Amino acid sequence: MTLNVKVFRFNPETDKMPRFDTFKIEEFPNMAVLDVVMNIQNYHDPTLAYRCSCRIGMCGSCAMYINGRPRLACRTQVSSLGTKDITIMPLPNLPIIRDLAVDMEPFFEKYKKIKPYLIPKQDLKEPVICKPDSGERELIDYMLECITCGACYGACTMVATDPHYLGPAALTRAYCLIADKRDAATRERLVIVEQSEGVWRCHTQFNCAEVCPKKIVPTQAIQQLKKRCVFKRLGLFRG
Numbered sequence: 001m002t003l004n005v006k007v008f009r010f011n012p013e014t015d016k017m018p019r020f021d022t023f024k025i026e027e028f029p030n031m032a033v034l035d036v037v038m039n040i041q042n043y044h045d046p047t048l049a050y051r052c053s054c055r056i057g058m059c060g061s062c063a064m065y066i067n068g069r070p071r072l073a074c075r076t077q078v079s080s081l082g083t084k085d086i087t088i089m090p091l092p093n094l095p096i097i098r099d100l101a102v103d104m105e106p107f108f109e110k111y112k113k114i115k116p117y118l119i120p121k122q123d124l125k126e127p128v129i130c131k132p133d134s135g136e137r138e139l140i141d142y143m144l145e146c147i148t149c150g151a152c153y154g155a156c157t158m159v160a161t162d163p164h165y166l167g168p169a170a171l172t173r174a175y176c177l178i179a180d181k182r183d184a185a186t187r188e189r190l191v192i193v194e195q196s197e198g199v200w201r202c203h204t205q206f207n208c209a210e211v212c213p214k215k216i217v218p219t220q221a222i223q224q225l226k227k228r229c230v231f232k233r234l235g236l237f238r239g
């Protein structure tokens with residue numbers, strides 16, 4: 001079977017306008033979209049720029065806008081698209097470096113803002129025990145699977161309309177730390193996420209959850225953060 005592949009091309013340093021190039025690619029069994037992109041670069045146009053590393057859905061570097069939604073190219077089987085026509089574009093809401101490679105700096109700048117590392121309480125006795133069956137622990141556990149691929153960021157209409165909005169991945173990480181009883185910076189993080197570019201920008205559209213390759217629901221984390229922000233305002237937050 002032959003695939004009809006349209007690929008977004010743009011070099012901001014030399015091109016006035018983006019364009020689409022089209023390629024005819026022979027499909028093989030279990031072909032992933034990343035195989036398609038590599039095939040184009042190997043056999044049709046070596047100048048095609050894109051990013052990938054692990055090829056097993058772990059590094060998060062191959063997120064692209066494939067047939068109208070952000071997906072990991074390495075984990076998207078061509079057969080799952082249900083069509084032989086494939087359009088591949090860079091992840092939305094991020095500056096284009098070249099072709100399919102975007103600059104992740106704005107994404108990680110926001111990630112950095114919420115201090116994405118544990119700041120341990122000084123008075124805890126080691127080892128600190130977090131029971132696996134505690135309610136909060138369960139919510140945190142599956143959210144720790146985030147691979148910072150930026151798919152949620154690319155799908156978020158609030159990021160698209162407000163470039164200062166922290167976005168789903170940073171807020172999910174903030175929740176994981178705020179809900180962790182070992183963390184000493186809970187209030188500090190709540191102050192960051194309750195600001196105008198924080199949780200209240202989320203309009204609960206679930207676009208982030210729809211595209212997350214790790215089945216994380218950032219909206220759930222954001223709702224948990226909103227609840228804690230309200231409790232803090234009412235003086236009821238114990239953290």
Ligand code: SF4
Pocket residue numbers: 145146147148149150151152153168169172208211212213214215216218
């Ligand atoms: S929450 Fe999901 S979509 Fe967003 S960066 Fe993490 S793994 Fe990617």
Ligand code: FES
Pocket residue numbers: 052053054055056057058059060061062063072073074075
């Ligand atoms: S190449 Fe690492 S997630 Fe796709």
